[in-house]
Amino acid sequence: MADRLLFSKTGRAKYISHLDLMRTFQRAFTRAGIEIKHTQGFHKHPFVSIALPLSVGYSSQCEILEFGLVGGATAEEVPARLTAAMPEGIIIHQCYPAERKLKELAFVNYIINFEYSEGRPQASEPAMQELLSRESLVMQKKSNKSKKGYTEVDLIPLIRGFNLECQSDTLTLDAVLCAQNPGLNPELIRAAFCQAYPEYAPDFVTFHRREVLDIDGNPFR
């Protein structure tokens, strides 16, 4: 049976890519003296797998990594020991045996911050409301499988719910999006907004994963 870690990736660690993060975990387990399962085969290597790869530059407080704890530490000791062996910005919160299948992870709650350095235009909020309330919102998405180099995806059915909040220089979109098969990258929402309302295009957008959810909207662990 596999074990899981719940961890966050914020601050400077946001810029560590998915592959680099896997390598960082493999080394950190060794540094922390935690023995983990290895793949079998000619070139054995430590087995770690991250549930939903996170784009470079996104922060998260709910990342899930699967591995197999063999020894060197108890599950209770793992979070503190491993955090100490990590680069700045990665904090391990929990280590526990996996009880549910990863495919039960259905939704991701993102906090998407649209920043306006000169102050937020009043009409940006109704504009976003309008956009996300459409019947359908088709965007082009890069694809390696398609001959054209992109496929079309309708965003609306992949948005389970959203909430908007305004401050003087930010517009915060709190959205629950489909996680996998297919999932929705929140970058597409930003792109759709800038395409539909170029006059309200923000100066900068940050993306943060707040929670991963199951089909009923409960936290997935």
Place this chain on the structure above:
Amino acid sequence: MNRTLEHILPKVQKPARYTGGEYNAVVKDKRTVDTRFALCFPDTYEIGMSNLGCRILYGLMNEQEGLWCERCYAPWGDMEEEMRREGLLLYALESGDPISDFDIIGFSLGYEMAYTNVLNMLDLAGLPLRSADRPELTPLIVAGGTCCYNPEPLAPFVDFFVLGEGEEVTLEYIALYRQAKEECWSKEEFLREVAQIPGIYVPSLYEVTYHADGTVEAITPKDGAPATVTKRIVEDMDKSYFPVKTIIPSTEIVHDRVMLELFRGCIRGCRFCQAGYAYRPVRSRNPKLLAQYGKAACEDSGYQEMTLSSLSSTDYPCLMELCDELLDYCAPRDIGLSLPSLRADTFSMNLMERLQRVRKGGLTFAPEAGTQRLRDAINKNLKEEDLLQSCRTAFSGGWSGVKLYFMLGLPTETDEDVLGIADLARKVYQCWRECTPNRARGVRITVSTSWFVPKPHTAFQWDAQIPMEEYQRRVNLLRDALKRDRSITYNWHDPQTSYLEAIFSRGDRRLADVLETAWQNGAKFDSWSEYFDFQRWMDALKACGLSGDFYAHRVREKDEVFPWSVPSVGVSRQFLWHERELCYQSQTTPDCRTRCSGCGANKFLPGGVCNG
């Protein structure tokens, strides 16, 4: 993190190079720090982070109270563009603070083609390029590394150069700097004083005059600066700092592994090799200590790979003992142990087989020259039979590829020597046919040639680099000779960078204008084909009224005053001249352990005895 930086990072490639925050990166409380040092490497993060010297200095400096050493690398073009657009000054990775606010900015200079990056980084930091245009004491611009044995092309930009190994002298000049800062010395006062520390070369304290033909007439020290500045070494490697705890990057770098430095120096005395002369005398580390360091570094880093490093690892006296002990540790933990810089002899092959039980990496040999006559002339004491025997062992053991490195244009080389390379490669192929257990798998023999660059402080410092057309002719000769051998691939090094290396490695300080002009016209990352533009350099030389051939292709007189006459590696000029004469007679010099050849480097050690 700085907001501007946060807005830039999503737009650039591999942003993890620009963030810091790696495991073991040292962050100090600024209130406890009185001196801040920016350790700069004039190339990308991936290359600079792989540099062992920088790892040592970083660890060593950060052990000191009140001193905080941070890192800084050359941003790639996309990052530079964003930084300039947003007005973000070059910053140190640990704190994110602009390096222009630091006390000392130190560059590591390992290769000439990084010089323009030094200028570009100073400019990105918002600092004037020339020392004379920076009248304040801070920030001081210093440089170390092997290029400093002839730092003249950078003389007007850098306040002072550090010759040799930095472990001790770095702390000495920082101590002097602290005194200067406390007592409010002027920059001139400080430079005059720092020039008195052995191993420190302050270029502004030397006046250079030239003959009408462009050669140096005299180099005159002023303000009490020494006529000769001799490099520094660490006498006892067992007492010297070893970086057990090093920064583990969160993204991939070039040498992403534990580096275990066995010894410094080399006993061989290859006549073309600057490192072979510049790192004398040989000083080894105790194998017990090394094993201890290696294990501790693996545990601290989590690395699954360790490499033993030195100029010629086969010459480490306790290599078997050390490898056995390390293997006992590494094998059960699946840690790969690699041993580059092995000589092509039987002993080494046995060792390779033991080390590479699991992973068979590539096999690379550097015979350097194609015939025994020329190998003798350059004192590369490698016998053909040794090389072939090594290949037989390797092929029997299942290796199916070997790389052979050579240089073209070595002094005394004839067409016979060039064609000798093809013959040697064919003999290696024959070995494969005789020894391989599996002929169906085929073999890949790669022959690579580079264009020989004569270096200062070597036996060939007087010699000319052959002209580019002649190099090209010899390349064509060899290419034609290897045309029909389908199992042999021939690669040759692009001659343009080698020509510039030949100019700058033995250049004088007039070349500073060429550097600056080329930089102004966009030169940077000249060791990267993405950025290198040969024409830009030719234009810069022309604009400054200098001839590249004068530096690259000219044979020097025996008594010519070299631009690098002040820096000394401790090897006497007479010895180097004698070595050159032996070359022209195709005579060899035995290695240092067989017989002392009296180079002069023994004076660095107590009692004047090398024991390596």
